[in-house]
Amino acid sequence: MTxxxxxxxxxxxxxxxxxxxxxxxxxxIVIDGGARWETEATAGWAHLLEHMVFKGAGARSSREIVEAxxxxxxxxxxxxxxxxxxxQVRCLTGGLPLGMSVLSDLVRRPTLDPADxxxxxGVVGQEIAEAADTPDDRVFELAQARAYAGHALGRPILGExxxxxxATAETLGVFHRGLYAAxxxxxxxxxxxxxxxxxxxxxAAFGDGRAPDRPLNxxxxxAFAGGxxxxxxxxxxxxxxxxxxxxxRQDPDFFxxxxxxxxxxxxMSSRLFQEVREAHGLAYAIDAxxxxxxxxxxxxxxxxxxxxDAAPAARLTxxxxxxxxxxxxxxxxxxxxAQLKGGLFMRRESPLARAEANANNxxxxxxxxxxxxxxxxxxxxxxxxxxxVGERLIAAGQSASAVLGSKRAAGAGExxxxxxxxx
Amino acid sequence: MTxxxxxxxxxxxxxxxxxxxxxxxxxxIVIDGGARWETEATAGWAHLLEHMVFKGAGARSSREIVEAxxxxxxxxxxxxxxxxxxxQVRCLTGGLPLGMSVLSDLVRRPTLDPADxxxxxGVVGQEIAEAADTPDDRVFELAQARAYAGHALGRPILGExxxxxxATAETLGVFHRGLYAAxxxxxxxxxxxxxxxxxxxxxAAFGDGRAPDRPLNxxxxxAFAGGxxxxxxxxxxxxxxxxxxxxxRQDPDFFxxxxxxxxxxxxMSSRLFQEVREAHGLAYAIDAxxxxxxxxxxxxxxxxxxxxDAAPAARLTxxxxxxxxxxxxxxxxxxxxAQLKGGLFMRRESPLARAEANANNxxxxxxxxxxxxxxxxxxxxxxxxxxxVGERLIAAGQSASAVLGSKRAAGAGExxxxxxxxx
Numbered sequence: 001m002t003x004x005x006x007x008x009x010x011x012x013x014x015x016x017x018x019x020x021x022x023x024x025x026x027x028x029i030v031i032d033g034g035a036r037w038e039t040e041a042t043a044g045w046a047h048l049l050e051h052m053v054f055k056g057a058g059a060r061s062s063r064e065i066v067e068a069x070x071x072x073x074x075x076x077x078x079x080x081x082x083x084x085x086x087x088q089v090r091c092l093t094g095g096l097p098l099g100m101s102v103l104s105d106l107v108r109r110p111t112l113d114p115a116d117x118x119x120x121x122g123v124v125g126q127e128i129a130e131a132a133d134t135p136d137d138r139v140f141e142l143a144q145a146r147a148y149a150g151h152a153l154g155r156p157i158l159g160e161x162x163x164x165x166x167a168t169a170e171t172l173g174v175f176h177r178g179l180y181a182a183x184x185x186x187x188x189x190x191x192x193x194x195x196x197x198x199x200x201x202x203x204a205a206f207g208d209g210r211a212p213d214r215p216l217n218x219x220x221x222x223a224f225a226g227g228x229x230x231x232x233x234x235x236x237x238x239x240x241x242x243x244x245x246x247x248x249r250q251d252p253d254f255f256x257x258x259x260x261x262x263x264x265x266x267x268m269s270s271r272l273f274q275e276v277r278e279a280h281g282l283a284y285a286i287d288a289x290x291x292x293x294x295x296x297x298x299x300x301x302x303x304x305x306x307x308x309d310a311a312p313a314a315r316l317t318x319x320x321x322x323x324x325x326x327x328x329x330x331x332x333x334x335x336x337x338a339q340l341k342g343g344l345f346m347r348r349e350s351p352l353a354r355a356e357a358n359a360n361n362x363x364x365x366x367x368x369x370x371x372x373x374x375x376x377x378x379x380x381x382x383x384x385x386x387x388x389v390g391e392r393l394i395a396a397g398q399s400a401s402a403v404l405g406s407k408r409a410a411g412a413g414e415x416x417x418x419x420x421x422x423x
Numbered sequence: 424m425t426x427x428x429x430x431x432x433x434x435x436x437x438x439x440x441x442x443x444x445x446x447x448x449x450x451x452i453v454i455d456g457g458a459r460w461e462t463e464a465t466a467g468w469a470h471l472l473e474h475m476v477f478k479g480a481g482a483r484s485s486r487e488i489v490e491a492x493x494x495x496x497x498x499x500x501x502x503x504x505x506x507x508x509x510x511q512v513r514c515l516t517g518g519l520p521l522g523m524s525v526l527s528d529l530v531r532r533p534t535l536d537p538a539d540x541x542x543x544x545g546v547v548g549q550e551i552a553e554a555a556d557t558p559d560d561r562v563f564e565l566a567q568a569r570a571y572a573g574h575a576l577g578r579p580i581l582g583e584x585x586x587x588x589x590a591t592a593e594t595l596g597v598f599h600r601g602l603y604a605a606x607x608x609x610x611x612x613x614x615x616x617x618x619x620x621x622x623x624x625x626x627a628a629f630g631d632g633r634a635p636d637r638p639l640n641x642x643x644x645x646a647f648a649g650g651x652x653x654x655x656x657x658x659x660x661x662x663x664x665x666x667x668x669x670x671x672r673q674d675p676d677f678f679x680x681x682x683x684x685x686x687x688x689x690x691m692s693s694r695l696f697q698e699v700r701e702a703h704g705l706a707y708a709i710d711a712x713x714x715x716x717x718x719x720x721x722x723x724x725x726x727x728x729x730x731x732d733a734a735p736a737a738r739l740t741x742x743x744x745x746x747x748x749x750x751x752x753x754x755x756x757x758x759x760x761a762q763l764k765g766g767l768f769m770r771r772e773s774p775l776a777r778a779e780a781n782a783n784n785x786x787x788x789x790x791x792x793x794x795x796x797x798x799x800x801x802x803x804x805x806x807x808x809x810x811x812v813g814e815r816l817i818a819a820g821q822s823a824s825a826v827l828g829s830k831r832a833a834g835a836g837e838x839x840x841x842x843x844x845x846x
Contacts, residue, residue: 019444020443020444021442021443021444021445022444022772023768023772024768024769024772054691062701063692063697063701066690066691066692066696067692067754067758070690070691070692070758070761070762071692071754071757071758071761072761072765073761073762073764073765073766073768074765075690075762075765075766076691090769091765092765092768092769119704122704123700123704123707124707126660126706126707126727126728126729127707128659129659129660129707129727129729130659130660130707130708130727132659133558133658133659133660133662134557134558134559135556135557136557234657235556236551236552236553236555236556237549237552237553237556239556267489267493267498268477268489268493268499269486269489269490269493269494273489274486277546278485278486281542281545281546283549284546284547284549284550284552284553285553304549304552304553305549306549306552331490331494334494335490335493335494338493338494338495338496339493339496339498341496342495342496342497342498342514342515343496343498345446345447345496345515346447346513346515349445349446349447350773
């Protein structure tokens with residue numbers, strides 16, 4: 001039985017998903033808004049805002065916020081994505097009232113002090129530097145910039161120092177009231193949690209009679225642009241991301257592409273792992289991933305290879321995608337389905353994963369899914385569906401890529417595109 | 424009630440820890456042996472062996488091993504540490520017999536094919552390259568090499584290409600039979616698992632009447648050496664690891680140092696986070712960790728800073744360690760205890776974390792601990808214990824450090840040592 005979604009008078013939605021046998025819980029407040037809602041001038045503000053609300057909110061200082069949660073043995077976290085911003089508390093049973101008090105303050109009543117803002121721009125500047133230093137962060141950033149060139153989705157979530165510098169407490173406050181509008185907030189709890197208590201706490205924390213927020217305009221639709229980036233850096237390995245335009249979260253073929261991705265490079269029995277790593281020894285790390293948004297999506301492959309192996313690994317990846325699109329084995333299909341379902345059932349035992357999944361499904365689909373319903377969707381996918389999705393991935397004739405490493409590796413993205421197009 | 428430890432006739436120990444309400448389980452086979460058991464000539468062999476057993480074991484090929492586990496929706500993993508090697512299956516209930524069949528083959532009946540071995544040396548070579556490229560892997564390696572200079576604990580677990588090259592299927596086979604000796608194996612399951620089934624499966628899989636193994640000699644005791652390393656690399660940030668000689672896992676002050684570390688740099692309310700990041704904005708990431716072995720241990724601090732901020736951050740860290748050793752606040756002590764206990768109780772809800780903790784406790788202490796007993800040990804620590812541990816950390820007059828980044832950051836380790844020694 002899936003839990004019921006409750007809507008408060010001010011538009012905040014609430015969902016409670018008790019899990020038997022647990023003594024801990026997760027409370028998530030997930031906002032249907034993130035970096036994608038920024039303009040070029042406000043690039044990085046969603047993430048900066050997520051940092052800033054921790055500097056003081058409600059009656060609590062920065063230190064009091066973390067002391068409150070950590071003092072009862074819990075922990076508090078937040079994450080900014082392209083489309084969602086999430087604030088989370090993990091704690092033992094009994095920690096719900098304090099968790100709600102702190103998280104609702106963060107989301108609704110941040111202090112946004114000007115002096116704190118200047119200091120926090122420096123901290124985010126260091127986070128930007130750290131991402132630049134980390135090869136497998138940087139290469140994803142480069143590929144994303146090619147895949148969605150000229151669109152918000154192509155910009156790094158952290159933003160750039162130049163777009164953060166002009167933010168003031170006032171302009172960030174306007175951005176805050178727009179992005180964290182009440183009707184785009186879902187409060188989601190899972191684990192050792194009681195629905196009546198959750199509802200009463202949410203009503204008290206959010207039903208504060210505030211005037212309705214002026215929401216930001218919804219972000220403009222994105223499109224897969226494509227293109228190849230290469231950045232030279234003195235590294236032992238070449239880091240490689242290869243992307244094809246795929247399905248959005250709303251696409252009826254969403255589950256089909258998930259299965260396709262799983263067969264291609266999901267686990268150690270996947271084609272890429274077996275061919276590129278095991279049979280040819282061209283990469284230590286290789287895997288495929290789905291990157292889906294509300295309106296667009298992509299299938300991506302990451303590989304870490306030797307410089308001389310980057311182009312061969314990219315070519316082999318293209319060949320494996322074409323082979324898989326042409327012919328799906330029965331055994332591997334059954335395995336990929338079992339993998340996805342196994343992952344699904346195991347994640348449901350984690351309070352945080354469950355709370356987040358529920359909130360995200362409310363945002364994307366306005367409803368929840370029972371594990372059995374998702375399992376049935378996975379089971380319903382047949383070889384002909386996979387062929388259709390595979391052909392669609394290739395037929396677009398587009399790809400995006402990024403290579404980070406020595407000059408010798410630089411042509412790997414083009415090699416991928418050529419091998420994909422070859423008859 | 425803690426589960427019972429069973430010992431089979433061949434010395435393998437078994438522990439089963441059912442968790443109510445779950446539909447999944449974790450099965451771990453943990454060996455009391457790892458990189459520390461290597462000589463200079465066999466550096467990296469424990470990790471290479473962990474890779475090699477996946478290339479074929481029992482009647483299964485490399486591909487059949489992963490297909491078996493992934494085909495039933497589970498996943499399989501392994502990890503090599505300095506003192507332990509662990510093989511793990513996560514799966515849904517019903518997956519135990521296959522999990523046991525595969526894992527016991529990996530541990531007891533690896534094929535060790537010469538051609539596979541040559542290929543796998545290349546894959547591990549790429550893993551070594553990847554670690555070298557990742558700043559926060561590399562800086563830990565450099566610091567560890569200073570802390571335990573001249574000892575196996577100071578060598579990277581991955582080894583070096585030069586020490587892997589000479590390995591043959593035969594010499595690695597001898598190493599395998601020594602390292603994975605039956606009396607150093609613990610089979611540990613947690614989650615949706617039945618003790619009688621686990622015992623019967625383990626007896627069948629391990630009680631194979633094989634002649635007793637010739638174990639390797641136990642590794643020699645280690646000592647904290649100390650010293651400062653600096654590696655120049657063109658990076659946006661300076662990556663910094665600072666270490667002080669601390670307690671071993673067997674030390675009566677083990678829990679006291681855990682609390683000390685938590686207060687110093689465990690969470691966002693810790694002294695280092697509040698001072699170095701929040702008050703002075705010198706680092707984006709800063710945290711403290713305990714690194715304990717059977718006979719030695721260290722307290723470590725990692726920071727990512729701007730190049731010019733590396734030495735100031737290191738100095739401030741030294742001052743905060745001295746301040747904490749001199750005076751512990753009541754509130755922070757209560758918070759650190761709540762944090763450690765909260766983490767303990769939440770981890771117990773994860774089947775894998777529980778299975779691994781049980782196995783590690785059997786190896787280190789020959790027994791299991793009820794959560795309540797650990798909580799009592801934590802609660803028993805008082806301010807005078809923390810003062811003693813703090814003074815001990817400083818009084819040794821030793822430190823180890825590593826800095827990775829621009830030349831400007833290079834003196835941060837020495838700055839840390841000087842600030843620590845200053846009256």
